[in-house]
Structures are given as structure tokens and as C-alpha cells.
Amino acid sequence: MQQQKVRVRFAPSPTGGLHLGGVRTVLFNYLFAKQHNGDFVLRIEDTDQTRYVPGAEEYIMECLKWCGLNADESPLVGGPYAPYRQSERKPIYREYAEQLVKAGYAYYAFDTPEELEEMRTRLKTEENPSPQYNHAARAQMKNSISLSEAETAALLKNGTRHVIRIKMPDNEEVSFTDLIRGHVQFNTSTVDDKVLLKADGMPTYHLAVVVDDYLMKITHAFRGEEWLPSAPVHLLLWKYLGWEADMPQWAHLPLILKPDGNGKLSKRDGDRLGFPVYAMNWTDPKTGDLTKGFRENGFLPEAFVNMLAMLGWNDGSGQEIFSMDELIARFSLDRVSKSGAKFDYEKAKWFNHQYLLNADNNKLATLFEPVLKEKGITAAPEYVATIAGLVKDRCDFVNDIWNHGFFFFQAPETWDVTAVKPKWNADKTQFFMDWASVLETLSDFSLASVEESFKTLATSMNIKVGELQLPFRIMLTGGKFGPPVFNIAETLGKHETIQRIMNGLKAINA
RNA sequence: GCCGCGUUGGUCAAUCGGCUAAGACGCCUCCCUUUCACGGAGGAAUGACGGGUUCGACUCCCGUACGCGGUACCA
Missing domain, CATH: 1.10.10.350 (Arc Repressor Mutant, subunit A)
Structure with missing residues (x-):
């Protein structure tokens, strides 16, 4: 592959609050891009219209702004590969899906949700609790492979609702080199015929990520480890679309796990254990439920970012406090660990404490101002700054200044x-x-x-x-x-x- | 079930075949301070298991166990 400008992307779906794992993915993208004088693209993955949540996109951008991880190209600032919202790119995907059908790499499927459900319950056994729509099953289903050409044409002509599925080859080895995990291999017969284009004409993630990464000239694709099992689908798509030479290098990041027990850290764990999981407060517009964020809990963005960087990466020197510039200079994918890390809120607080200790007192006074205002107290900024300087070594958060210095005000x-x-x-x-x-x-x-x-x-x-x-x-x-x-x-x-x-x-x- | 990924103290982790196995968080003790911290000095605590390969395995290979992820017209 020849020298080309590094381009990375973060592609969240606007369905709710931004999880700290998401922020870490952004961070690694950002660090990698900046280190290589590359571009960081923010693309909105809003292909599931049923899950779309108004306000989520603005919220995500606000989170990135707070963290100082601004995108070079995004729906907000635009860029040479606009639009950056997949819903606005809808017509593009159908074209490529049809191209795949013509080439014999994909096919039309007319099965209704009920028929799929029926197939799954019918094929479900003790040994196979989740039957797939795969090379074996597709012959029994209603699609352009099992049906005659005339039947397919007729169904298409009268506008029968249909999807386009990838035709996974029967028994092929697909492998690639993951930037974090090294050689990874799959056999295609273990993966199903994923839907590429949904009945509403929107692409699924599988099609969209490949098409957009290609069109947007993405060179390195970072995503969570939960995507690893679908990597063979993406690999094959790059190949079938004839873009193999331009495929980005993949890096599947380790997961962030809950502190107790095992499993992915979720918003519910934060509620349960009393710490934030989202970057900023998020209010669900439907239910009105508020989920607390790191920002509102008193974290300094620099501390939050530093803490996230150390969750899965270290430079081997033992240094733990890094400025953004240092992170950009020192970050490297081969020092990202393969295994998931349990989130430790105590350690997160320690990071914030470190940044508080080193923070300028005038800055702390400014950040503390809202707390005083809320209590109906007015004080000279210099006075507040002096107090901040006096008490900060016993504070984890800006708000703690009150707990340790309230007597200065009353x-x-x-x-x-x-x-x-x-x-x-x-x-x-x-x-x-x-x-x-x-x-x-x-x-x-x-x-x-x-x-x-x-x-x-x-x-x-x-x-x-x-x-x-x-x-x-x-x-x-x-x-x-x-x-x-x-x-x-x-x-x-x-x-x-x-x-x-x-x-x-x-x-x-x- | 099947497929994939992983596995060093309670947690984050270093080690890229030589280990008496760093460091950090947290915990404990002491010093400083007649508050609490900060700071300083100590301490307890780690290679899942079984086979290889090797003069030598935490490091490489295989198996087992365990955990996680995936198995949607969600991302």
C-alpha cells in the first residue's frame, strides 16, 4: 500500500448517552490521527430509524467538544466527503447492494419478519439455540436463490418488501491482521447471510461501514471488540466490491468491563454502583430519565481523557499523567492491551485529584463559581481562588471545595x-x-x-x-x-x- | 450449542526466554500535622490448570478450565 494520508473515523449511532467506552474509542482515533497528521472524521450512523433519538447527535458533539476531541470533518463542520449523516446518504447504499446482487455476491430475500421467526423456532434445537440464515437455511427460504428468476422478477415488480443479503461462501477461510490482536481467522460457514440493505432501503451497519469507509478514504478503522465476529462480513464486502486494495487496517479495541463481576460496563452499572458512565448528563427525551455524566460529576475534561487513555493503553514507562500533546506523541497501537479492563472509579477519582492539584487556582475559582451561585453566595474571584488553593489537596472534585471550605463563606x-x-x-x-x-x-x-x-x-x-x-x-x-x-x-x-x-x-x- | 477473543496482586498493569515478577489505585502501619489532607517511609497482596519446546519459561506451542463477545431487517 502506498503512502496516503491517515484518515480515521468514529461512527456513533445517535441513540442516547455517550458511553465512556465510546469516548475512549474516539480518543484512540483522535490520538492516532493527530500523531500522523491525519484527519479525524465524525460520521453519524443513523440507519436505524426506529432507534433514532432526537438531540443525541448534538449531545455527542457536545461531549467531544468538552473532551477536546473535535472532528476535522463532521455533519457540523462539513468536509469534502459530505454528507456525514448516513440517513442522508441513503441512495448511495442501494446502488452498491444492487451491484453485489448482479455480481452474485448477494441476493434478494422476501421473507417477512414472521417467516424468519418461524424459521428460527423451527430450526432451533438443544445444540443449536440460535439458527442462522446461512448457506443451509437459505435454500428453504423465500429469496432469489431459492426462487426462479421469473418468480423473483415478479415479486420485485409488484413491489414486494425485500432485503438484500450477502451470500456467504460455504467453506472459505477469511483472515486479516488486526493491529491489536495480530492474525485473526474465520471460516465463512460459521457466519450467516447478513442483511445488507433493509426493507426500508436503509443499509445495515455492515454495508454502510464498508461503503462509507471506502468513499471517505478511511485508512485505519478502530472499533470495539464486539465487532470482531462480524469482521469476516466486512472483509468479504471489501473484496466483493472490488476495493480490497483500499481496505483500512483494522484495530479491535478491548472492552471496558464492569468493576464487579464480569461483562461490558453499562449505564445500569453506573446507576447501581453510584458513578457516571456517560461523558455528560443525558436526559432521555421519551422517559425524562436523567443519567449522570462525568462532566456534571465534577470531572475536569483533561483528567477524564487521561484516565480513559490509561484504560487499555500505557507507554511502558510507568508514567500515568499525560497531557493531550504527550498522548498524541506517545500513543501507539502496539501498546494497547488485548484484554478488557474493569473500570475502577476510585482510580478515576485519583486522576481528577491529580489534575485538581495542578490546576490554576483562578481556573478552579471560575469552575466553582456556579456552586456558589447556586447557594446564593457572592464572593470576589481572588478570594475564591485563594480558598481553592488552600483546600484543593483534599478535594477529588471541584464541588468538594465547598465541603472543605464552606466556612470561608459563612x-x-x-x-x-x-x-x-x-x-x-x-x-x-x-x-x-x-x-x-x-x-x-x-x-x-x-x-x-x-x-x-x-x-x-x-x-x-x-x-x-x-x-x-x-x-x-x-x-x-x-x-x-x-x-x-x-x-x-x-x-x-x-x-x-x-x-x-x-x-x-x-x-x-x- | 457454534464461532471468535481473552486470562500476571482486589483493580489498572510492566515484563517482548534469564524474575529476588516494576509501578499506580485501593487497603494497612509509621513519620509529618494536636483537624483533615498533601508529602515521606514501610507493609500485605500476583503469573488459571495440565502437558510440551528449551540449559532456562510469566514470556513460545498444544490441550483443558474459566471469562467475555458475537450468533437481529441494533449498532
Whole structure:
């Protein structure tokens, strides 16, 4: 094969929320394309009109945008191979299907859904629980192979509903080299005569993926492992259509499994175990049911993407935190693992934590703003940024800033006095009274001067510094939590700190 | 049932025939800190099984078991 521009595609069907496995497929596509200065195409696989969900397409694009995985060509931005929505390409597929029929690689089938159902129940046995429409069965069914030419022509002429099926050869070996799995081989007699063109004139995935990958000059095709069993159908189609030389290289990605037990991770597992599975919140327009997304759960897109990249890939060095640019530079298919990976939400949180730790405080303040707004609190951005910087090392999510720093925005109304009462005495009350007066006179209310005055006074009054710190903390925050006390005091400022000492004193001595 | 793919600690995983089997998450202990974290130092915990091939197998081959995927006019 000669040098040609790398072109990859992600082809979701707009039927609902975007699963994290889908995002990972996009990511691998994207990384591969960018690494090779290639194109990343977004194609909408909307050939099943019964499953079409309005809004899903826009939602998917919004997810990709959030992740920073924008397509070079898509229904939204267009491109040289438009249209990118398969429903809008409908006439194209029939042409190729008919071409296959003429060449003897496919045939018309007139069986009704009821007749297919009948065939399946009739042929169903203990050893063969799912009978196929294959080389053996097709002779007994109503199609252009079992019927005479005249009968077929007549049926076609009076507009009998029909599909076009691929005629799988009887006993041929089909093999290819998967970029991840290596040599993979199938015998054609184990695969059925897949429908290529449905009765409504729409192609099935099998036909559409081949035709569009060809027409859109796709060079590398990445998809989930669940597609591996139908690969021989696609391989044969490339051959029968005469495009074998242009067939993309396949890479079947390992599945993302549920954390407990086995099997593919599904939306239901997330609901059941309390973590998101979709990239963003998704509301089913029919039922109104809301499924939570990573974005709304407080994940930073960079962390989400990084986490997904490590689910099935690593560069062998042990490094786990990668920027998008590093991922693009280092990604390689031969380091993608073959086996599925169980999703670990704890590890996902750790990734987010890492990104939170390294995030700019002003950025965190901006992201936290909506939370404050929701609580009816207004605060200066710089103030919020300072707080974010103070508490972020104990947060997994942006929203946690509230849990670890709420007292910066509202003075305590209750105090954990039981934590100080046992060791409390009049000297300590005196200390805080005196210290409050000292603070009043401080011209520089900085961390260093506040702390120094605290320690100086404690020493002169002969009280252990350590025994005063917890009470002070509780005066400022109401409980045993928060960043270092003097940092809290400095951030709160002179007035508020003194105020809280007085209120706290009252509560403790009450 | 049949076909395909897979199988290293609880989880993600390195190892491409030399292993005293990395690292990370989580868990536990200790230090730091009279909050909680962060940080630091330790710890417990792994090659499904049986045959080959080989001087030597976690690594290669075969079989078995187990798991997963597929077996739709869904993708």
C-alpha cells in the first residue's frame, strides 16, 4: 500500500448517552490521527430509524467538544466527503447492494419478519439455540436463490418488501491482521447471510461501514471488540466490491468491563454502583430519565481523557499523567492491551485529584463559581481562588471545595465544643481575649505575623501552643476540619477572625 | 450449542526466554500535622490448570478450565 494520508473515523449511532467506552474509542482515533497528521472524521450512523433519538447527535458533539476531541470533518463542520449523516446518504447504499446482487455476491430475500421467526423456532434445537440464515437455511427460504428468476422478477415488480443479503461462501477461510490482536481467522460457514440493505432501503451497519469507509478514504478503522465476529462480513464486502486494495487496517479495541463481576460496563452499572458512565448528563427525551455524566460529576475534561487513555493503553514507562500533546506523541497501537479492563472509579477519582492539584487556582475559582451561585453566595474571584488553593489537596472534585471550605463563606453557627470543653479553662479564655486585642493592633494581618503573635502570647502566658490551636480552629470553622488554622485566619482577615474568636468564646463558655 | 477473543496482586498493569515478577489505585502501619489532607517511609497482596519446546519459561506451542463477545431487517 502506498503512502496516503491517515484518515480515521468514529461512527456513533445517535441513540442516547455517550458511553465512556465510546469516548475512549474516539480518543484512540483522535490520538492516532493527530500523531500522523491525519484527519479525524465524525460520521453519524443513523440507519436505524426506529432507534433514532432526537438531540443525541448534538449531545455527542457536545461531549467531544468538552473532551477536546473535535472532528476535522463532521455533519457540523462539513468536509469534502459530505454528507456525514448516513440517513442522508441513503441512495448511495442501494446502488452498491444492487451491484453485489448482479455480481452474485448477494441476493434478494422476501421473507417477512414472521417467516424468519418461524424459521428460527423451527430450526432451533438443544445444540443449536440460535439458527442462522446461512448457506443451509437459505435454500428453504423465500429469496432469489431459492426462487426462479421469473418468480423473483415478479415479486420485485409488484413491489414486494425485500432485503438484500450477502451470500456467504460455504467453506472459505477469511483472515486479516488486526493491529491489536495480530492474525485473526474465520471460516465463512460459521457466519450467516447478513442483511445488507433493509426493507426500508436503509443499509445495515455492515454495508454502510464498508461503503462509507471506502468513499471517505478511511485508512485505519478502530472499533470495539464486539465487532470482531462480524469482521469476516466486512472483509468479504471489501473484496466483493472490488476495493480490497483500499481496505483500512483494522484495530479491535478491548472492552471496558464492569468493576464487579464480569461483562461490558453499562449505564445500569453506573446507576447501581453510584458513578457516571456517560461523558455528560443525558436526559432521555421519551422517559425524562436523567443519567449522570462525568462532566456534571465534577470531572475536569483533561483528567477524564487521561484516565480513559490509561484504560487499555500505557507507554511502558510507568508514567500515568499525560497531557493531550504527550498522548498524541506517545500513543501507539502496539501498546494497547488485548484484554478488557474493569473500570475502577476510585482510580478515576485519583486522576481528577491529580489534575485538581495542578490546576490554576483562578481556573478552579471560575469552575466553582456556579456552586456558589447556586447557594446564593457572592464572593470576589481572588478570594475564591485563594480558598481553592488552600483546600484543593483534599478535594477529588471541584464541588468538594465547598465541603472543605464552606466556612470561608459563612461563619459557623454551631461549634464542636465537645472537642475542646474537656481541656478548657479560664486561662484559655483569657488568652483569646488578650490575643484578640493584640490582633486588633496588628497592621500587617499576614500568616506570619498572626502566627507569631499567637505563639508569643501563648508562651508568655505559659500555655502550650498546641492546646490552643484546636480551639482556635473550632472558633474559625466550627469543627475539626479545614486547612492550617493560620492560613484560615489570614484568608478570613482581621475583622472576621476577631469576630469569630468572640463568637467562639461565647459558645465554648456557654 | 457454534464461532471468535481473552486470562500476571482486589483493580489498572510492566515484563517482548534469564524474575529476588516494576509501578499506580485501593487497603494497612509509621513519620509529618494536636483537624483533615498533601508529602515521606514501610507493609500485605500476583503469573488459571495440565502437558510440551528449551540449559532456562510469566514470556513460545498444544490441550483443558474459566471469562467475555458475537450468533437481529441494533449498532
